[in-house]
Amino acid sequence: xxxxxxxxxxxxxxxxxxxxxxxxxxxxxxxxxxSAVGLTQADIGFTCSGSSDFLAGQAFSFVMTLDAVxxxxxIAESHVEMDGAWALYEAWVKLQIGEIDTALVYxxxxxxxxxxxxxxxxxxxPYYVAPLWPDSWALGxxxxxxxxxxxxxxxxxxxxxxxxSQSHAAGNANxxxxxxxxxxxxxxxxxxxxxxxxxxxxxxxxxxxxxxLAADDRAGxxxxxxxxxxxxxxxxxxxxxxxxxxxxxxxxxLAARHAGLGSDRVDIAExxxxxxxxxxxxTDALGLDxxxxxxxxxxxxxAGDTLMASGLMRIAEVADRISAGTxxxxxxxxxxxxxxxxxxxxxxxxx
Amino acid sequence: MTGSEVxxxxxxxxxxxxxxxxxxxxxxxxxxxxxRLDYRYVPGRAAVTYLExxxxxxxxxxxDPDTGHVFVPPRGVNPASGRVLDEFVELPDRGHVGSFCxxxxxxxxxxxxxxxxxxxWIFLDGADIGFLGLVAGCDPDEVRLGMRVAAxxxxxxxxxxxxxxxxxxEPTGEPDMPLDEIRGGRGA
Numbered sequence: 001x002x003x004x005x006x007x008x009x010x011x012x013x014x015x016x017x018x019x020x021x022x023x024x025x026x027x028x029x030x031x032x033x034x035s036a037v038g039l040t041q042a043d044i045g046f047t048c049s050g051s052s053d054f055l056a057g058q059a060f061s062f063v064m065t066l067d068a069v070x071x072x073x074x075i076a077e078s079h080v081e082m083d084g085a086w087a088l089y090e091a092w093v094k095l096q097i098g099e100i101d102t103a104l105v106y107x108x109x110x111x112x113x114x115x116x117x118x119x120x121x122x123x124x125x126p127y128y129v130a131p132l133w134p135d136s137w138a139l140g141x142x143x144x145x146x147x148x149x150x151x152x153x154x155x156x157x158x159x160x161x162x163x164x165s166q167s168h169a170a171g172n173a174n175x176x177x178x179x180x181x182x183x184x185x186x187x188x189x190x191x192x193x194x195x196x197x198x199x200x201x202x203x204x205x206x207x208x209x210x211x212x213l214a215a216d217d218r219a220g221x222x223x224x225x226x227x228x229x230x231x232x233x234x235x236x237x238x239x240x241x242x243x244x245x246x247x248x249x250x251x252x253x254l255a256a257r258h259a260g261l262g263s264d265r266v267d268i269a270e271x272x273x274x275x276x277x278x279x280x281x282x283t284d285a286l287g288l289d290x291x292x293x294x295x296x297x298x299x300x301x302x303a304g305d306t307l308m309a310s311g312l313m314r315i316a317e318v319a320d321r322i323s324a325g326t327x328x329x330x331x332x333x334x335x336x337x338x339x340x341x342x343x344x345x346x347x348x349x350x351x
Numbered sequence: 352m353t354g355s356e357v358x359x360x361x362x363x364x365x366x367x368x369x370x371x372x373x374x375x376x377x378x379x380x381x382x383x384x385x386x387r388l389d390y391r392y393v394p395g396r397a398a399v400t401y402l403e404x405x406x407x408x409x410x411x412x413x414x415d416p417d418t419g420h421v422f423v424p425p426r427g428v429n430p431a432s433g434r435v436l437d438e439f440v441e442l443p444d445r446g447h448v449g450s451f452c453x454x455x456x457x458x459x460x461x462x463x464x465x466x467x468x469x470x471x472w473i474f475l476d477g478a479d480i481g482f483l484g485l486v487a488g489c490d491p492d493e494v495r496l497g498m499r500v501a502a503x504x505x506x507x508x509x510x511x512x513x514x515x516x517x518x519x520x521e522p523t524g525e526p527d528m529p530l531d532e533i534r535g536g537r538g539a
Binding site: 018019024027028030031041054069070071072115118119122126127130131243245 | 394
């Protein structure tokens with residue numbers, strides 16, 4: 001496997017960025033990520049992005065956002081209608097082929113112009129499920145009920161996960177939900193979709209993230225301490241709700257195994273948890289020992305969830321800490337779809 | 352990174368008795384599942400500035416300090432290089448035709464246009480890229496490359512923050528732009 005590293009990141013996340021276009025949001029972030037390692041677009045071998053037309057409310061919206069990249073002279077470019085973590089995977093594969101040494105990956109989402117809980121319904125089975133417009137929180141609550149009744153998780157454990165996320169997020173300028181609530185405070189709040197309370201649902205945000213990848217010696221030239229990708233894999237569970245096992249995250253576990261997560265310790269884990277219950281499942285599926293691993297040092301997606309960018313933001317958060325020297329090895333996770341349907345696991349290290 | 356052992360999923364025994372019961376029933380050949388999503392669309396910082404100026408019959412572009420190129424309408428960046436642009440410049444409401452076609456298809460809601468009309472690529476004086484506009488107020492046969500045109504604005508009491516404030520472009524009667532100065536087809 002060709003060594004590939006994250007050498008630069010830039011991100012921005014706020015509760016609402018409705019005054020900016022996607023171009024105006026992304027152009028400064030892309031420029032910041034490139035210029036931090038002294039690159040211009042002409043130095044980038046491949047550019048890949050992740051976004052959703054259903055959020056932008058227009059067809060082929062990603063083409064417009066190429067204004068923010070600078071596509072002249074013509075660039076090699078691709079796009080996934082997926083979280084940017086999957087765009088990073090495509091760029092990583094391209095780097096494995098060996099014809100390029102650098103890649104720019106970015107993703108963004110602005111859910112504030114529409115109703116994200118309705119937008120998410122459109123990703124479901126178009127014949128049997130989507131026409132019923134199931135609410136994304138209600139779907140999360142169905143899974144939470146099964147987990148609670150089955151004794152897999154407790155409401156207190158869910159509140160503990162939320163409290164940990166919010167207190168970690170206090171140091172993260174890009175988090176949109178931070179604070180120091182007690183578990184009892186959280187358990188005292190009203191349900192939004194019984195048995196889910198507000199703190200159980202990830203805090204919806206608008207934002208974007210840009211990442212520069214480099215391979216082999218190029219990574220060392222660009223960064224004093226590159227965050228090397230030591231393993232990366234993504235897996236998907238069945239689309240049909242009826243065959244899903246709601247008390248497990250088998251595709252997350254499998255992706256973690258194939259990414260080599262179990263082969264060495266990790267210091268930090270950034271998890272893309274749409275709900276506190278998903279974080280509980282992921283911690284188990286990834287085999288993370290909470291006594292030894294700092295879970296979501298940024299607060300994770302619970303503290304700020306930008307649809308289409310949250311997964312790539314998790315990779316950026318782990319890479320930033322490795323490059324800064326506050327962690328030697330970490331794992332980033334991205335998810336997509338209802339009930340953790342699709343999962344990507346990226347293991348990174350300083351050496 | 353390939354190959355794996357996925358645990359088998361226990362599925363209940365299938366009850367197929369209904370298949371016989373619906374034999375002869377007209378099959379479902381299609382289903383209608385209408386999807387509607389509503390958006391509060393904000394045009395963004397550069398476009399809002401442009402549209403607010405439009406309400407005052409002013410046309411704003413953005414200038415790239417590196418290349419000197421002026422872009423109208425403004426997008427907040429140089430769309431070729433991606434450079435973030437902050438500087439707005441005001442442009443005159445006149446320019447020249449850089450390319451055109453004679454259109455015989457009506458525009459919904461524009462009963463005031465008679466067919467055919469000229470769809471034009473118009474370069475404002477001082478702008479480095481063209482934008483789309485209609486030329487009316489003359490016979491379509493008269494429209495030509497280099498023809499000088501000016502904006503025909505809506506009456507003042509009908510102005511809004513909209514690009515529709517310019518109903519069309521009309522010939523000014525000025526001498527045509529020399530052919531070697533016509534910008535049509537050349538990007539910034």
